[in-house]
Every structure is written in structure tokens, then in C-alpha cells.
Amino acid sequence: MSKESKTYKNPPKKVYIRTFGCQMNVNDSEYIIGQLEQSGYSITGDILKSDLILLNTCCVRAKVEQKIYSLIGKIKKIKENNQNIILGICGCMAQKEKENIFKRAPYVDLIFGPSQLNNLIEIVNSIKSGKKQSIFCNNTTCFNLKDIPVKRESKISAWIQIMRGCNNYCSYCVVPYTRGPEQSRGVSEILSEVENLAQKNYKEIFLLGQNVNSYGKNLPESITFSKLLKLLNNTNGINRIRFITSHPKDFNFDLIKVIKNGDKVCEHIHLPIQSGSDKILKIMNREYNVNQYKSIIKEIRKNINNISITTDVMVGFPGETENDFLDTLNTFKEIEFDDAFTFIYSNRENTIASLMPNQVPLQVKKERLWRLIDLQKEISTTINKKLEGEILEVLVDKKSIKNIPNQLSGRTKTNKTVVFIGEEELVGQLVKAKIIKSDTWTLYGELVK
Numbered sequence: 001m002s003k004e005s006k007t008y009k010n011p012p013k014k015v016y017i018r019t020f021g022c023q024m025n026v027n028d029s030e031y032i033i034g035q036l037e038q039s040g041y042s043i044t045g046d047i048l049k050s051d052l053i054l055l056n057t058c059c060v061r062a063k064v065e066q067k068i069y070s071l072i073g074k075i076k077k078i079k080e081n082n083q084n085i086i087l088g089i090c091g092c093m094a095q096k097e098k099e100n101i102f103k104r105a106p107y108v109d110l111i112f113g114p115s116q117l118n119n120l121i122e123i124v125n126s127i128k129s130g131k132k133q134s135i136f137c138n139n140t141t142c143f144n145l146k147d148i149p150v151k152r153e154s155k156i157s158a159w160i161q162i163m164r165g166c167n168n169y170c171s172y173c174v175v176p177y178t179r180g181p182e183q184s185r186g187v188s189e190i191l192s193e194v195e196n197l198a199q200k201n202y203k204e205i206f207l208l209g210q211n212v213n214s215y216g217k218n219l220p221e222s223i224t225f226s227k228l229l230k231l232l233n234n235t236n237g238i239n240r241i242r243f244i245t246s247h248p249k250d251f252n253f254d255l256i257k258v259i260k261n262g263d264k265v266c267e268h269i270h271l272p273i274q275s276g277s278d279k280i281l282k283i284m285n286r287e288y289n290v291n292q293y294k295s296i297i298k299e300i301r302k303n304i305n306n307i308s309i310t311t312d313v314m315v316g317f318p319g320e321t322e323n324d325f326l327d328t329l330n331t332f333k334e335i336e337f338d339d340a341f342t343f344i345y346s347n348r349e350n351t352i353a354s355l356m357p358n359q360v361p362l363q364v365k366k367e368r369l370w371r372l373i374d375l376q377k378e379i380s381t382t383i384n385k386k387l388e389g390e391i392l393e394v395l396v397d398k399k400s401i402k403n404i405p406n407q408l409s410g411r412t413k414t415n416k417t418v419v420f421i422g423e424e425e426l427v428g429q430l431v432k433a434k435i436i437k438s439d440t441w442t443l444y445g446e447l448v449k
Contacts, residue, residue, distance in 0.1 A: 016050035021058025027159035034149035057093035143183035198237030213250035272312035276331030277324035308414035316365030
């Protein structure tokens with residue numbers, strides 16, 4: 001069970017933290033902040049007033065990595081004006097780059113990988129005591145977050161890591177090298193954390209894993225992801241359960257039954273396809289083909305009414321021809337995803353794909369990406385249009401970012417954004433909204449009392 005962090009009066013030290021990348025990194029930062037606050041730090045949004053600067057990094061795509069190195073370069077000037085500032089780089093790029101960071105930026109003080117999260121205070125204290133340029137990137141043999149203080153960004157929805165790492169070794173991906181092999185958290189630890197969140201009136205939990213379908217494989221107890229969901233569905237006080245990400249090669253059809261019968265498990269599955277070409281899937285080492293993927297989608301829709309299905313897809317993978325890309329477009333037309341996260345293939349050092357011939361020119365990749373985005377926009381718009389006139393349950397999670405008085409925003413169980421006019425006191429509550437208008441990404445509703 002995680003302990004919420006305590007805030008000290010007039011803390012002597014301030015920490016600035018910047019997070020890049022996925023939900024896993026966001027949750028890691030919540031644990032980082034929780035530990036630092038409990039040890040006397042306060043969080044600041046002003047980097048110039050900080051005593052400790054931490055960059056929680058991502059390296060899935062080269063563009064993000066370049067952005068991080070650029071920021072590290074700018075921080076050099078801050079350190080020149082105040083040599084007492086500690087600069088730490090953590091997360092996936094820290095694990096991947098290690099000594100290279102010190103070579104490119106010798107003013108960095110410490111580097112630690114994702115699996116060293118539990119040792120944060122010891123790491124920071126070693127630098128404060130005078131030890132410089134330390135690397136803490138060894139993968140731990142056991143994954144647990146029990147009793148690690150956490151400062152959650154939201155009081156409504158909570159991220160919960162149920163596993164860490166990946167064993168799949170897709171030919172384009174660095175995650176197995178940056179987050180290590182798959183490790184699952186114990187069932188009792190997860191259940192305890194969720195019960196604690198329910199007592200704090202959290203409405204929604206979001207289970208995280210690189211491949212949740214593999215949950216439990218390294219645990220001594222007999223447990224699967226489907227069984228875990230069944231147990232969590234019985235937790236009093238929690239209204240919604242979400243999860244990400246599923247891998248098609250390990251998709252368990254028991255999961256369909258759990259979503260169908262579990263009143264709290266949301267009707268939304270994020271299932272990355274990555275390509276609609278069997279040739280490309282094979283050299284990606286995805287271990288499924290397009291027909292297998294389509295069979296999973298067919299079974300899901302046959303059993304669960306009105307389910308939302310989203311995906312990840314990559315264009316411009318080495319060797320992708322125009323015909324391969326057309327296969328992807330045709331697959332999208334046939335499946336009709338609710339939404340898709342679309343990416344240009346980014347060459348990552350030390351991956352098999354980086355050594356492959358027939359690299360696709362950047363301009364070709366960009367042109368294909370926009371064709372795919374335009375198609376997905378049409379599909380998403382059509383799907384959302386069908387929801388006009390429907391009354392949907394919405395978990396209100398925030399005031400809308402648009403400058404409209406009393407405009408709130410929330411999500412349906414199918415993970416669609418709904419905005420509507422309502423009092424701020426509704427934030428954190430479940431409401432009914434009639435959808436009166438829609439566009440590609442958003443539903444617009446009015447409250448139903």
C-alpha cells in the first residue's frame with residue numbers, strides 16, 4: 001500500500017521535475033515527487049529557484065531525445081550561475097545513454113534508470129554528500145512499490161503500475177533495454193493499493209504495463225491479467241477500471257468475458273496493430289499477422305456492444321513499400337478504429353531495425369503519415385457522429401481548457417472526451433450527458449438530470 005506524501009512547512013530545498021513520455025513515466029514521477037516531499041523537498045515550477053533539477057526522460061523516438069538534450073544544454077547556464085544545483089537525468093533515456101550523457105553534458109550530476117525508483121533518496125543523498133557523476137542503472141530483480149510515498153497528480157483517477165519491463169523485443173523498440181525484462185507486482189500489493197485509493201474516494205484506476213496480457217507470468221502465485229481484473233472489479237468504491245497496453249500475440253479471450261461481465265471494467269481496448277502489412281509485421285517481430293489481429297477485433301465486437309477500440313500504428317518502417325502502406329490504409333478502412341496514435345518510424349540505436357536496409361526517406365514517411373491521419377479523422381468523425389442523441393455516463397475530471405465559463409470535461413467508459421456546461425462541484429462525479437454535437441476528437445453534451 002503506497003503512502004501519500006507529507007508536505008513540510010518551509011522546506012529548505014526545492015525540486016523542479018520535468019516529465020517526458022508515456023503514462024509509466026508520469027506515474028514514476030509521482031513516486032519521485034512523493035519521496036522527495038517526504039524527505040523535505042517542495043516542488044517548484046520555476047527551474048531558476050530549484051536546488052534539484054530532475055528530467056524524467058523518454059527515448060522511444062529520436063525527436064524526443066533531441067529535445068531533452070537541448071533542454072540539458074540550456075540547464076548548463078543555470079548551473080554555471082549556481083554550482084550547488086544538482087542536475088539528475090532519470091527514466092528511459094538515462095538507462096539507454098548512461099555514460100554518453102556525461103560525455104555530452106559533463107555538468108550532469110547523477111543518472112538513474114527506471115528500476116532504481118525505490119532508491120531515490122539514497123541516490124540524491126550520495127550526490128549531496130559530495131559524490132559526483134554517479135550512475136545508478138542496475139535492473140532490480142524484484143518489482144514492488146509497497147510503502148513508497150506517492151504524490152498523485154489527480155484526486156479522481158490513479159495510475160497503477162502492475163508490471164514493468166518487456167520480453168517482446170520488437171525490432172524497432174528500445175523498451176526491453178531501458179526498462180528491463182518483464183516483472184509483475186504481487187497481487188496482494190496491487191489490491192492493497194487499490195483499496196487504499198478507494199478509501200481516498202478515487203473513482204477510477206488505470207492499470208499500466210508494457211504488455212498487460214503477460215501479467216503474472218513471473219510470479220509464484222497462479223494469476224493472470226483476467227483474474228486480476230476480476231479481483232479488482234470487486235473493490236468497493238472504485239467505479240471504473242482501465243488498462244493499457246495489450247499485445248495481440250498474447251491476447252487472452254478470457255479478457256473479453258471480464259470486460260463484458262465486469263461492471264467496472266471500461267469498454268475500451270487499446271490494441272496496437274503497428275502495421276497492416278504481414279511482411280512488415282514479420283520483420284517488426286510482432287509475432288501475429290493481420291488476419292489474426294482482425295479475428296481478435298471480430299471476437300471483441302461480437303461479445304461487447306459499443307466497445308471502443310484504439311490502436312498504435314507506425315509508418316515508414318524500413319522496407320515499407322507503397323503497397324505495404326496501402327495494406328495499412330485498407331486495414332484501417334476495414335477495422336474502423338475509434339482513434340489511432342500514429343507515428344513515423346524513428347531509428348533507435350542498438351535496435352535491429354536501425355541496421356536494416358531500405359530505410360524509407362523522411363519525406364515519404366511524412367506524406368504517408370498524413371494520408372493515414374486524414375483517413376483516421378474521417379473514421380473517428382463518422383463514429384462520433386453516430387453518438388449524437390445518445391445519453392452517456394461521464395466521469396467529470398476537470399474544467400475544460402477552453403476559456404468558457406462553467407465548461408467541464410470528462411470521459412465516457414469508452415474513453416471519449418465529453419465537454420458540457422456544469423458547476424465546478426461536479427468535478428469528480430459521475431453524471432449523465434446527452435450528446436448534442438460531435439467532431440473528430442470530442443463529444444459535446446448537455447447534462448441530463
